[in-house]
Amino acid sequence: MAEHLLEIHGLHVEYVTDEEEIIHAVNGLDLTLDKGQNLGLVGETGAGKTTLALSILHLLPKKVGRITQGQIHLDGVDITNATEEDMRLLRGSTVSMIFQDPMTSLNPVLPVGEQITEVIALHRKDLTKSEVEDRLDDLLKMVGIPPERKHDYPHQFSGGMKQRIVIAIALACEPKLLLADEPTTALDVTIQAQVLELMRELKEQIDTAMVLITHDLGVVAENCDHVAIMYAGEIIEMGTVTDIFEQDRHHPYTVGLFGAIPDMTKEERRLHPIGGLMADPANLPKGCKFAPRCPQCTERCEREPPVIYTRSGHSIRCHLFDERGEPADG
Amino acid sequence: MLRFIGKRLLMMVPVILGISFIIFAIMVLTPGNPAQMKLGENATPEAIAQLEEEMGLNDNFFVRYFRYIGNALRGDFGKSYRTDLPVFDELMSRFPNTLTLAFFGIGLAVVIGVPIGILSAVKQYSIIDTVSLGLALIMTSIPAFWLGLMLMLVFSLKLDLLPAVSDGTWKSFILPSITLAIGTMATLIRMTRSTMLEVIREDYIRTARAKGASEKTIIFRHALRNALLPVVTTIGINFGLQLGGAVICESVFSIQGLGTLMITSVRQKDIPMVMASVLFVALTISVVNLLIDILYTYIDPRVKSQYVKTAR
Numbered sequence: 001m002a003e004h005l006l007e008i009h010g011l012h013v014e015y016v017t018d019e020e021e022i023i024h025a026v027n028g029l030d031l032t033l034d035k036g037q038n039l040g041l042v043g044e045t046g047a048g049k050t051t052l053a054l055s056i057l058h059l060l061p062k063k064v065g066r067i068t069q070g071q072i073h074l075d076g077v078d079i080t081n082a083t084e085e086d087m088r089l090l091r092g093s094t095v096s097m098i099f100q101d102p103m104t105s106l107n108p109v110l111p112v113g114e115q116i117t118e119v120i121a122l123h124r125k126d127l128t129k130s131e132v133e134d135r136l137d138d139l140l141k142m143v144g145i146p147p148e149r150k151h152d153y154p155h156q157f158s159g160g161m162k163q164r165i166v167i168a169i170a171l172a173c174e175p176k177l178l179l180a181d182e183p184t185t186a187l188d189v190t191i192q193a194q195v196l197e198l199m200r201e202l203k204e205q206i207d208t209a210m211v212l213i214t215h216d217l218g219v220v221a222e223n224c225d226h227v228a229i230m231y232a233g234e235i236i237e238m239g240t241v242t243d244i245f246e247q248d249r250h251h252p253y254t255v256g257l258f259g260a261i262p263d264m265t266k267e268e269r270r271l272h273p274i275g276g277l278m279a280d281p282a283n284l285p286k287g288c289k290f291a292p293r294c295p296q297c298t299e300r301c302e303r304e305p306p307v308i309y310t311r312s313g314h315s316i317r318c319h320l321f322d323e324r325g326e327p328a329d330g
Numbered sequence: 331m332l333r334f335i336g337k338r339l340l341m342m343v344p345v346i347l348g349i350s351f352i353i354f355a356i357m358v359l360t361p362g363n364p365a366q367m368k369l370g371e372n373a374t375p376e377a378i379a380q381l382e383e384e385m386g387l388n389d390n391f392f393v394r395y396f397r398y399i400g401n402a403l404r405g406d407f408g409k410s411y412r413t414d415l416p417v418f419d420e421l422m423s424r425f426p427n428t429l430t431l432a433f434f435g436i437g438l439a440v441v442i443g444v445p446i447g448i449l450s451a452v453k454q455y456s457i458i459d460t461v462s463l464g465l466a467l468i469m470t471s472i473p474a475f476w477l478g479l480m481l482m483l484v485f486s487l488k489l490d491l492l493p494a495v496s497d498g499t500w501k502s503f504i505l506p507s508i509t510l511a512i513g514t515m516a517t518l519i520r521m522t523r524s525t526m527l528e529v530i531r532e533d534y535i536r537t538a539r540a541k542g543a544s545e546k547t548i549i550f551r552h553a554l555r556n557a558l559l560p561v562v563t564t565i566g567i568n569f570g571l572q573l574g575g576a577v578i579c580e581s582v583f584s585i586q587g588l589g590t591l592m593i594t595s596v597r598q599k600d601i602p603m604v605m606a607s608v609l610f611v612a613l614t615i616s617v618v619n620l621l622i623d624i625l626y627t628y629i630d631p632r633v634k635s636q637y638v639k640t641a642r
Contacts, residue, residue, distance in 0.1 A: 091542035104533040153631040
C-alpha cells in the first residue's frame with residue numbers, strides 16, 4: 001500500500017456536555033490524503049468538520065472532547081495516542097491550521113511580527129535570530145504585507161490582512177499538511193477571492209497538502225482536486241472534483257446540497273433548502289443518519305446503517321447504491 | 331502620550347475642587363459647634379461666642395469656603411481645632427504609616443493572590459482549584475478586626491514573635507499587612523481565575539497551541555497579559571480604598587494612620603483636619619488611578635491607540 005500523508009480509520013469523537021449528554025460529533029470516519037492533494041471538506045454546520053481538524057491536531061477541548069475509537073496516521077506515524085510533547089513538535093511544523101475568524105485568532109497584545117517569529121523559533125532551532133527575522137520579512141512579503149508593519153498590533157490591520165498574517169503563521173515552517181477551517185467565511189467576497197488566490201499560490205510554492213473546510217461549493221470547485229461531503233460525523237460521499245461536480249451518481253444529501261444552490265440562469269421564486277434539521281448528535285438515528293430527511297428513504301435505511309460503496313474511486317455511503325456499486329471493505 | 335497625561339492631570343483639578351466643596355459643606359452644615367467642642371461642655375456662652383468670632387465661624391458659608399481654598403492654594407491648610415498644631419505636619423507624620431501599610435497589604439495580596447488565581451484557572455476543577463476557591467471564600471468572610479486580634483493572639487502573645495502594637499519598625503507592619511491583605515487577596519484570586527479562564531478559551535490561545543507552543547508559553551506569554559487588565563483595575567481600586575479606609579486595621583494595631591485621624595477629626599468637628607486629610611487621600615487616589623491608566627497602555631496596545639487618537 002502506498003504511503004499516504006494522512007490516514008484516518010474509523011475515527012469516533014465524542015463531546016460530553018455539562019448535562020452529561022454525549023454528543024457524537026464524528027462517527028467512524030475514514031479519510032486518506034496524499035502528499036500535495038487538496039481536499040475540500042463540505043457539510044453543514046455541526047457536521048463535525050472542525051472537530052475532525054481539531055482531532056488531527058489533538059486540540060479538542062480538554063476534558064470535554066475525546067477520541068474514543070479509530071486511528072490517525074500522519075506522515076507514516078500513528079499519532080492517535082501521541083503524547084502532548086510529540087504533538088507539540090508536529091503542530092506548526094508538519095501540520096498547521098488556519099482558523100475561521102481572523103479577528104480573534106491573533107493575540108491582541110503581541111505585535112504580529114512576534115506572533116509569526118514565535119512559530120519559526122519553536123520549530124527551526126537551527127536558525128539564528130537574524131535568520132528568523134529575514135524569514136519573517138520574506139513571509140510578510142509573500143502574503144503581501146509590507147515587512148515594516150511587523151511591529152504593528154493586530155487591531156491595526158483589516159480582516160483580510162489579519163487572515164494573511166494567520167496564513168503566514170500557518171505556512172511559516174512549510175508544513176506538509178494545512179488544515180484550513182473556513183478560512184474565508186468571516187471575510188467579504190472580494191477579500192475572500194484574494195485570500196484564496198494567495199493560498200493557492202503559496203501552496204504551490206511549498207507543495208503542501210490541504211484540507212479546506214467550507215460551506216461553499218464554489219470555493220471547493222475552484223481550489224480543490226478532491227471533495228468529501230460530511231453529514232452527522234460521517235463522510236457520506238467522496239471523490240474527485242469531477243466525480244462530485246460533473247457525474248450524476250450521488251448521495252441524496254449531495255443532490256440536496258447542489259439543489260440548494262440557486263440557478264442564475266433561471267428565474268427562481270424560492271430557494272430549495274434540504275427539508276428538516278441536522279440529526280441531533282446526542283441522539284443519532286439508528287440506521288442511515290440522513291434517513292429522516294431523505295426523499296428516497298426506504299425501510300432498510302431506517303433499520304441498518306449503510307456501508308460505503310465505491311466505484312472507480314468515487315465512494316458513496318448509501319443503500320441506494322448497493323446493487324449497482326461494488327461493496328467496499330467497509 | 332504626554333498630552334494624555336497632561337490632560338488627565340488637568341482633569342484632577344475640578345475633581346479635587348468638587349470634593350473639597352462637598353466635604354466642606356457637609357462639615358459646616360451638619361450640627362455641632364467646633365468652638366463648643368474645643369472649649370468643652372462647661373464653657374460659658376460668652377467664651378464660646380468669643381471663640382466663634384476668633385475662628386471666623388460666624389462668616390457666610392461661601393466666604394469661609396473660599397477663604398479656606400485661598401489659604402490652601404498658598405499651602406496653608408490651617409491649624410487643627412483639636413490640637414492647635416499645623417494640620418499639614420500632622421498629616422505628613424501619619425501618611426508614611428498609611429502608605430507603608432497599603433503598599434505591603436496590596437503587595438502581599440498581589441504576590442500571593444494572582445499566582446493562586448492563575449494556578450486555579452490552569453488546573454480548573456482540580457483539587458488545587460477547589461482548595462483555592464474555598465480559601466478565597468473563607469478569606470472574604472473573615473472580618474478584619476477578628477483576624478487582626480487572632481493574629482495578635484497567636485504571633486504576639488502566644489509565640490512572642492512579632493510586636494502587637496505598632497512601634498514604627500518593619501516587624502510591626504507584618505501583622506497589620508496580613509490583616510489588610512486577606513480581603514484583597516480573596517478578590518484577586520477570584521478575579522484572576524475568572525479572567526484567565528475566559529482568556530484561555532479565546533481563539534488566539536488555540537492559535538498559539540496550533541503553533542506548538544508549550545503550556546508555559548501559552549499561559550505566561552499569551553494568556554496572562556490579556557487577563558491582566560481587570561486584575562490591575564482591582565489592584566488600583568483596592569489600593570485607593572486602603573489609603574483612606576484602613577481604620578479597623580489601624581485601630582486594632584494602634585497604628586497612627588490617616589484612617590483613624592479622619593474618624594477622630596470628623597467626630598471632633600475638626601474641619602481643617604478633615605478637609606486636609608480627605609483632600610490628600612483624594613489626590614493620592616487620583617494619582618494612583620492615573621498611574622493605573624498609564625500602566626494599561628503598556629499592557630494593552632489597543633488602549634494606547636485609543637488615547638493617542640483622542641489626544642490628536
